[in-house]
Amino acid sequence: MIKKLIIGAAVALVTAGAVHAEPMDKVKAAFVYVGPIGDHGWSYQHNQGRLAVEEALGDKVETTFVENVAEGPDAERVIRELANSGNNIIFTTSFGFMQPTLKVAKQFPDVKFEHATGYMRADNVATYSARFYEGRYVIGQIAGKMSKSGIVGYVASVPIPEVVRGINSFILGMQSVRPDARIKVVWVNEWYNPSKESAAAQALIDQGADVITQHTDSAAPLQVAESRGVVGFGQASDMINFAKKAQLTAIVDDWSEYYTTRVKAVLDGTWESQDLWGGFAAHMVKMAPYTNLPDDVKQMAMDTETAIREGKLHPFKGPIFRQDGTQVIGEGETLTDEVLLSMDYYVKGVEGDLPK
Amino acid sequence: MSADILIAIFVTVITASTPVLIAGLGALVVEKSGVLNLGVEGMMLIGAVTGFAMAATTGSPTLGFIAAIVAGAAASMVFAVLTLTLAANQVATGLALTIFGTGLSALAGKGFVGRTVDASIRIFPDVLALHPLGRLIFSHHPMVYLSLVLTVGVAWFLSRSRAGLILRAVGESADAAHSIGYNVIAIRYLAVAFGGAMAGLGGACFSLMLTPMWSEKLTAGRGWIALALVVFASWRPGRLLAGAYLFGLVMTLELHAKAAGFGLIAPEVLAMMPYLATILVLTIISMRPGSAYSAAPACLGKPFRPPV
Numbered sequence: 001m002i003k004k005l006i007i008g009a010a011v012a013l014v015t016a017g018a019v020h021a022e023p024m025d026k027v028k029a030a031f032v033y034v035g036p037i038g039d040h041g042w043s044y045q046h047n048q049g050r051l052a053v054e055e056a057l058g059d060k061v062e063t064t065f066v067e068n069v070a071e072g073p074d075a076e077r078v079i080r081e082l083a084n085s086g087n088n089i090i091f092t093t094s095f096g097f098m099q100p101t102l103k104v105a106k107q108f109p110d111v112k113f114e115h116a117t118g119y120m121r122a123d124n125v126a127t128y129s130a131r132f133y134e135g136r137y138v139i140g141q142i143a144g145k146m147s148k149s150g151i152v153g154y155v156a157s158v159p160i161p162e163v164v165r166g167i168n169s170f171i172l173g174m175q176s177v178r179p180d181a182r183i184k185v186v187w188v189n190e191w192y193n194p195s196k197e198s199a200a201a202q203a204l205i206d207q208g209a210d211v212i213t214q215h216t217d218s219a220a221p222l223q224v225a226e227s228r229g230v231v232g233f234g235q236a237s238d239m240i241n242f243a244k245k246a247q248l249t250a251i252v253d254d255w256s257e258y259y260t261t262r263v264k265a266v267l268d269g270t271w272e273s274q275d276l277w278g279g280f281a282a283h284m285v286k287m288a289p290y291t292n293l294p295d296d297v298k299q300m301a302m303d304t305e306t307a308i309r310e311g312k313l314h315p316f317k318g319p320i321f322r323q324d325g326t327q328v329i330g331e332g333e334t335l336t337d338e339v340l341l342s343m344d345y346y347v348k349g350v351e352g353d354l355p356k
Numbered sequence: 357m358s359a360d361i362l363i364a365i366f367v368t369v370i371t372a373s374t375p376v377l378i379a380g381l382g383a384l385v386v387e388k389s390g391v392l393n394l395g396v397e398g399m400m401l402i403g404a405v406t407g408f409a410m411a412a413t414t415g416s417p418t419l420g421f422i423a424a425i426v427a428g429a430a431a432s433m434v435f436a437v438l439t440l441t442l443a444a445n446q447v448a449t450g451l452a453l454t455i456f457g458t459g460l461s462a463l464a465g466k467g468f469v470g471r472t473v474d475a476s477i478r479i480f481p482d483v484l485a486l487h488p489l490g491r492l493i494f495s496h497h498p499m500v501y502l503s504l505v506l507t508v509g510v511a512w513f514l515s516r517s518r519a520g521l522i523l524r525a526v527g528e529s530a531d532a533a534h535s536i537g538y539n540v541i542a543i544r545y546l547a548v549a550f551g552g553a554m555a556g557l558g559g560a561c562f563s564l565m566l567t568p569m570w571s572e573k574l575t576a577g578r579g580w581i582a583l584a585l586v587v588f589a590s591w592r593p594g595r596l597l598a599g600a601y602l603f604g605l606v607m608t609l610e611l612h613a614k615a616a617g618f619g620l621i622a623p624e625v626l627a628m629m630p631y632l633a634t635i636l637v638l639t640i641i642s643m644r645p646g647s648a649y650s651a652a653p654a655c656l657g658k659p660f661r662p663p664v
Contacts, residue, residue, distance in 0.1 A: 036462065036572035038469040068572075153615065186614045189624070193576045194567040196607075199372055203611035206364035220567040227476070242472050242569060352617035 023269045029053060029259075030087040031065040032078055034094035039192055041217030041236040042253070043067060046093045046116075048237075049255030056260045060267060071096025076103060083108040089266045091259065092116065095160070101125060112271050114262060117162065119341065123273055128258060131279030132162075133169035133340070134308045135251030135287060137315035138301050139233045140173025142248055142290075143211045144181055145297045146231055147174075153204025154185045155197055155214040155221045159355045161343045163215050169315045170213065171349045177300075183350045184209060194220040205230055222246060231292065238288035249301065250288035257283050277337065280309035316340060321348040363488045365608055367495060373604030374503045375400075375561035375575075380582040380589075380596050381503075381510050382554025387586060388514060389547035390527035390655035394450030395435050396555045397579025398457020403428040403556025405461040408563035408570040409468055417475040417564050421499070421557060424564075428556015429549045431457060436548040440541050443659040454579070462572045475568040497565050499557075504597075506554075511593040523547060527653035530660040540660050555579065584634040590641060590651040603630055 031050050035043035050063050064087070069078050075097050082090050083104055089112040092101045098118040105113045105125045113125040121127055143152050152174065156163055167185060174181040184207060186200040197216045201224035204212060212225040212232035219242040225232035226243035234240065234250025258276070265271040278284040287305055290298045307313035316335035320328045323346040329335060346354050379396055386393050406427035411420030435453050438444040477498055485495040514520040523543060525533045530540045562574050581603065589595035610626050641651050 038462065038466065038572045040470045040571060044469075184615045184617070186611050192573075194569070194571065194574055195372065195562060195576055195578070198567050199368065199608060200611050200615075202368045203365075203608060203615050206361055206368065207612065207615045209615075218567070218571060219569055223472075223567055223569065241470060352614065 024088070024267055025060070027057075027061050027089065027263055027267050028087045029061055029063045029263050029266075030082040030090045031063065032069050032075065032082070032090065032092045032094075032097060033065060033067040034069060034071060034096070035067070035192055035217065037065070037067050039217050040219060040239070042191070043093070043217075045236050045253040046091070046255055049259040050091075052256030053259045053263050056256075057263060057267070061263055069097075072100075076100035079104045080107070083111045088112065089114065089263060089271070095162075112266055119275075121273055121275060126262075126273045126275065128276045128278075130253055130282075130284035131277060132251055132253070132285055133165050133315055134279040135285050136166045136169040137173035137308065138287060138304050139213060139249060139251065140170035140175075141177050141304055142233075142293065142297060142301050143170070143213065144174040144176070144178035145300065146248065146293070147178070147181070147211045149208050149210045150178060150181050151207075151209045152181070152183045152211045152213060153201065153207070153209030154183050155200045155204070155212065155216055156185050156187045157191045157216045158189060159187060161341060164346070164354065165340055165343045166215050167350060168343065168347045171347060172315055172320070173304075175349055181349055185350060185352055187355055188216060190216070192217040194218040197221050198224050201225065202228075219243070234288055240288065240291065245292060247288075248292055249290045252286040252288050254284055254286050280305060281311070322346070323348055323350055360488055363492050365605075365612060366492055369601060369604040369608050370496065370500055371566065372608065373600040374497075374500050375558040375566065376578050376582050376585065376603065377503045377558075377597060377600040378499070378506060378561065379555045379558030379579060380585045380600060381506050381593060382551035382558070383583055384586045384589070384591055384593060384596060385510060385514070385523070385554075386547050386551035387656055388527045388591060388653055389523050389544050390530055390653050390658065390660070391439065391544050391548055392446045392450065392657040393432065393435055393439075393453070393548060393551055394447060394583065395432070395453025395457065396551075396582055397575060397577065398454035398461075399428045399431045399552050399555035400559030400562070400575045400579045400582075401457045401461035401573070402431045402464075403559030404563040404574050405465040405468070405559075405570055406556070407560030408473065408568075409464065411473045411475060411564055412468055412471055415473075417473065417477055420473075420475075420564050421560050424556040424560030425553045426556070428559065429553040431556070432548050432552020435552075436545050439659065440544050440548070443661055446657050446659065458573065465570045465572065468570045469572075471570070473564070473568050475564045499561050499565055507593050507597045514593070524653070527655055530655045530658070534660070534662060541662065544660070555582075558582070581630050584630045587652075588630070588634045588637050590637065591653065 033043040037043050037047040054063055066078050069075050079100055091114045093116045095117045098120055101113050101115045105122055115127050117129045118127045171183050184204055188196045188200050197218055198220040201212050201221035205228050210230045212221050214221040214235050219239045222232045222239050222243040226246035231246050231248050234247050236253050238250045238252055240247050290301055314334045318329035318333040319331050379400055383396055403424035407420040407424030410423035411417045435449055438449045439446045479498050480494040485491045526540050526543045534540050563570050585599045588599045
């Protein structure tokens with residue numbers, strides 16, 4: 001008995017000290033969402049990932065989630081509570097959860113944390129994000145082919161590098177098939193506000209945009225596109241149900257594979273802190289079926305998707321010029337991940353000033 | 357700026373302002389009867405989810421709007437029983453109704469997330485909307501015309517009808533109305549039910565007109581804007597209409613300014629505007645005692661217990 005206890009204590013010590021752990025019989029995994037899982041966008045897709053983990057690992061895993069968690073002090077309370085209640089791995093799925101995650105992680109060295117879209121790590125805090133800009137390059141190309149006016153309306157959320165990068169990738173894709181392409185951007189300064197997003201799309205169409213794209217979480221802009229007879233793209237999930245005639249494709253976030261791998265790693269005792277920024281190749285970003293498109297445009301989109309997946313094409317390959325005409329990089333160069341992660345300028349072709 | 361763009365802006369403004377106007381008219385009548393129901397946002401959400409669920413199930417947006425009216429009125433009855441029969445604090449109960457409505461609508465709407473309905477109803481044939489001027493007048497959703505009819509109806513009811521006079525009497529001096537034989541509680545029940553019905557209808561304008569879908573917190577705080585506009589309008593339906601359209605115009609123009617490439621005002625400031633304007637109006641009417649007396653119903657928010 002005493003021997004057993006000593007071994008137990010020794011194992012506990014080793015587990016606390018090292019990142020590697022013993023294989024486990026059952027893992028408790030928790031997920032923290034910034035929005036409602038009913039947003040049919042960002043949080044919805046994370047929750048789909050959670051369901052996929054349950055599906056794949058069956059009774060070896062027990063998952064819980066907390067939705068609608070405000071970024072700030074509330075998040076810290078929620079994360080601590082989840083860590084306290086015996087969860088082995090906790091996924092915090094919004095940029096604003098970064099500090100709370102790190103703070104709680106320090107107090108619970110045995111618990112693994114995974115923070116989405118952040119850049120700060122620790123021994124028990126990994127980060128992950130998806131290269132959504134790869135998808136945006138593809139839809140930019142499609143827009144270039146489908147737009148008559150050459151003007152695209154972009155309903156944007158909050159001016160952080162992630163969103164700015166998406167706008168730039170879109171216009172670079174569009175200019176690759178149509179050099180005179182222009183983008184009008186409306187920042188609604190919220191991630192999720194259907195009526196505001198819809199009003200923004202109305203305004204953009206009124207000003208001559210005949211393709212609508214969005215980096216906000218509701219299907220509202222796409223619905224406006226449908227009712228006004230222009231085309232658009234789904235965001236975060238396949239939104240074809242909202243716009244059967246207007247949706248050309250959608251950029252789909254797919255966390256299933258990543259979440260399953262990481263939870264399984266905890267189960268096997270092989271989990272390590274890491275940073276993963278995956279795109280098409282990592283199956284984190286997918287394109288919804290191409291619809292309402294002529295065959296040649298469809299083919300072009302699929303070829304581009306393949307080229308990006310295989311690493312033959314990088315959306316941010318030179319030459320790239322800023323909005324004011326100054327050159328960022330020349331022919332043959334490619335923007336590094338570091339530069340991409342802190343992108344705070346528009347490239348040529350985007351109209352208006354970037355809000356600071 | 358060409359005439360086409362101007363007309364396009366006006367069409368957008370009118371449509372976007374309609375739900376706030378309808379919900380605001382309901383709140384106005386409730387407040388005129390001396391009751392302050394802060395549950396507008398919650399009732400709007402209940403109306404929005406019920407309307408969408410009904411339309412998605414039956415395929416008829418009209419039935420959806422009717423269901424939303426019934427659901428909004430039903431939700432307001434919870435408030436009415438607590439505050440009118442049991443004389444609970446109106447502010448606290450109204451806030452509770454909003455929080456309750458937010459949660460209930462999210463729960464009830466779980467199965468409807470990601471679905472959509474064909475909610476396009478037009479009364480006038482499309483031919484009439486071909487000319488830009490025709491578009492300004494004939495291209496709207498029936499709810500837009502209904503909101504205008506309701507505005508005129510409420511204005512007439514309050515200022516010209518006997519029933520409206522009684523309602524105002526109840527709101528100005530419940531004791532006096534009681535002493536000459538009116539059933540204050542019953543009249544307030546009716547007013548609260550009307551307010552709930554209008555909030556429900558306003559909510560359904562979101563899920564069946566503006567953005568034909570259901571998702572949590574779909575109304576995004578417009579119930580509060582409606583309440584603020586009632587004060588801004590100093591409890592007059594005509595001014596409420598103007599206020600609602602003005603609010604819609606400011607929001608839309610800001611988006612157009614951004615789309616055209618120049619942001620005029622910080623969006624955060626803009627989001628504060630309806631409330632700032634309300635505070636300003638309240639300050640002004642409070643500085644002129646005579647008009648303050650005539651603007652706000654004297655018994656607003658005060659529970660009434662009939663003397664035994």
